[in-house]
Amino acid sequence: MRLNELTIKQASAGLHQKEFSVTELVEDCLDAIKRENKNLHAYLDIFEDAADAAQKADEMLGSKYQSVEMSNGLPSLFGIPLAIKDNILIEGRRCTAGSKILENYTAAYDATVIRKLKNHGAIFLGKTNLDEFAMGVSTENSAFGPTKNPHDHTRVPGGSSGGSAAAVAANLCLAALGSDTGGSIRQPSAFCGVVGLKPTYGAVSRHGLIAMASSLDQIGPIARSAEDAALLFNAIKGKDAFDATAVASDNSNQLPAASANYNFLKKIKVGVPKEYFIKELDIKVEKVVRSALEKMEQAGAELIDISLPNMPYALPAYYIIAPSEISANLARYDGIRYGYRHQADSLYNTYALSRQEALGPEVKRRIMLGTYTLSAGYYESYYLKAQKVRHLVREDFRRAFDKVDIIVGPTAPGLAFKIGAKINDPVQMYLEDIYTVAINLAGVPALSLPAGTVEEKGVRLPVGLQIIGTWFSENKLLKIAGAIEKILTP
Numbered sequence: 001m002r003l004n005e006l007t008i009k010q011a012s013a014g015l016h017q018k019e020f021s022v023t024e025l026v027e028d029c030l031d032a033i034k035r036e037n038k039n040l041h042a043y044l045d046i047f048e049d050a051a052d053a054a055q056k057a058d059e060m061l062g063s064k065y066q067s068v069e070m071s072n073g074l075p076s077l078f079g080i081p082l083a084i085k086d087n088i089l090i091e092g093r094r095c096t097a098g099s100k101i102l103e104n105y106t107a108a109y110d111a112t113v114i115r116k117l118k119n120h121g122a123i124f125l126g127k128t129n130l131d132e133f134a135m136g137v138s139t140e141n142s143a144f145g146p147t148k149n150p151h152d153h154t155r156v157p158g159g160s161s162g163g164s165a166a167a168v169a170a171n172l173c174l175a176a177l178g179s180d181t182g183g184s185i186r187q188p189s190a191f192c193g194v195v196g197l198k199p200t201y202g203a204v205s206r207h208g209l210i211a212m213a214s215s216l217d218q219i220g221p222i223a224r225s226a227e228d229a230a231l232l233f234n235a236i237k238g239k240d241a242f243d244a245t246a247v248a249s250d251n252s253n254q255l256p257a258a259s260a261n262y263n264f265l266k267k268i269k270v271g272v273p274k275e276y277f278i279k280e281l282d283i284k285v286e287k288v289v290r291s292a293l294e295k296m297e298q299a300g301a302e303l304i305d306i307s308l309p310n311m312p313y314a315l316p317a318y319y320i321i322a323p324s325e326i327s328a329n330l331a332r333y334d335g336i337r338y339g340y341r342h343q344a345d346s347l348y349n350t351y352a353l354s355r356q357e358a359l360g361p362e363v364k365r366r367i368m369l370g371t372y373t374l375s376a377g378y379y380e381s382y383y384l385k386a387q388k389v390r391h392l393v394r395e396d397f398r399r400a401f402d403k404v405d406i407i408v409g410p411t412a413p414g415l416a417f418k419i420g421a422k423i424n425d426p427v428q429m430y431l432e433d434i435y436t437v438a439i440n441l442a443g444v445p446a447l448s449l450p451a452g453t454v455e456e457k458g459v460r461l462p463v464g465l466q467i468i469g470t471w472f473s474e475n476k477l478l479k480i481a482g483a484i485e486k487i488l489t490p
């Protein structure tokens, strides 16, 4: 096994026991990136100087710094090589958000999550590809070309955090950060066969995340195990003076994902919403999900039929609320303040031509939709109505969590699809989000866990199981996910 294939937990133990150095760990990742990235296009920028950071970390290890870090018996992020979605700012590095309008933009400060990871001693390998401004489900909306699915290079990795999910799945890093506004961590994690967590809205600071839809955006981990995801989540979560929506949560309960065993599931009540098994769900995906539910039941979990009656309205409400916020957030890309500029003969033409030339078609579509739904004559019939639906969706979850510990279902309605298959049909693309957007509207945490694979024309493609928890229950959710992981992976 190469070092780049290790989990964070294994790598941290190996570093602690001095089986290998941070330099060797980082070199194995950089070698893998050099070999594979030209095929996969998971990274937009590769930090060759990660090797220097690794050397510094090794010097610190030599001076016994690490033994302090490990004193509580938990794995640490010290010396762990990570990939970062390219809509999260790292000071002095380019940050494109997958858009031509930010092609030459250099971040002036660190996002709060980056500052926290630096404090933990993590090492960054580079910035990963995404749909432009995180709008999409396939990374095909990136201005720099799509990422390929590591399981089948003719298929999409999902999106918008497709670069991060592909990098984790192809061992081009140990774990990664993504962002999730309506499914962008969970759906690519499902398509690539890795674990992705969308935290509770407010659990992680959004300071330094390039905004898409501010009432829905959250940063979260993408990793190879629930335990690794827990490690990363606990490192980045918490209150932040730079983001008034970020709050302290769940601090005492430091990640016992590993201690979760088979028996742990005996006490768990699992809600299965009847609205999840619909005609849009691919029968092959349904089989894998149902078999996972059966295994959970055999392990002692109690399956309870529930209803989320407003689930059918979540997607239309999301596609009004998200574009409305997008149209406001993206007004700052005007060709004047930063990024791409077309210097025209008038101020108006400078605005218009800069935006026309440097924003992609999906971004323009959302800006137009959002401008329309916020406009004076239509605000009440669209935006306000969608906000009311949002409240009802949230109430559905609140009622459900009075009865159950978790809600389980598919992450996505189908398997990773072929590159190009849906690119000319935005509505087909939006339907990919059918299981994920309600969670962002409600603000609850949810993760996608690999549930098995399906054979499709000679290749095995991963299926994701979505596990949803109540507000600020990430550590319990991850613990349950850790136990489910054990029964699903033989």
Ligand code: GLN
Pocket (backbone or CB within 6 Å): 134, 135, 136, 137, 159, 160, 179, 180, 181, 182, 183, 184, 185, 212, 322, 433
């Ligand atoms: N696919 C959804 C969209 O395009 C969600 C994207 C995201 O979570 N960033 O809006």
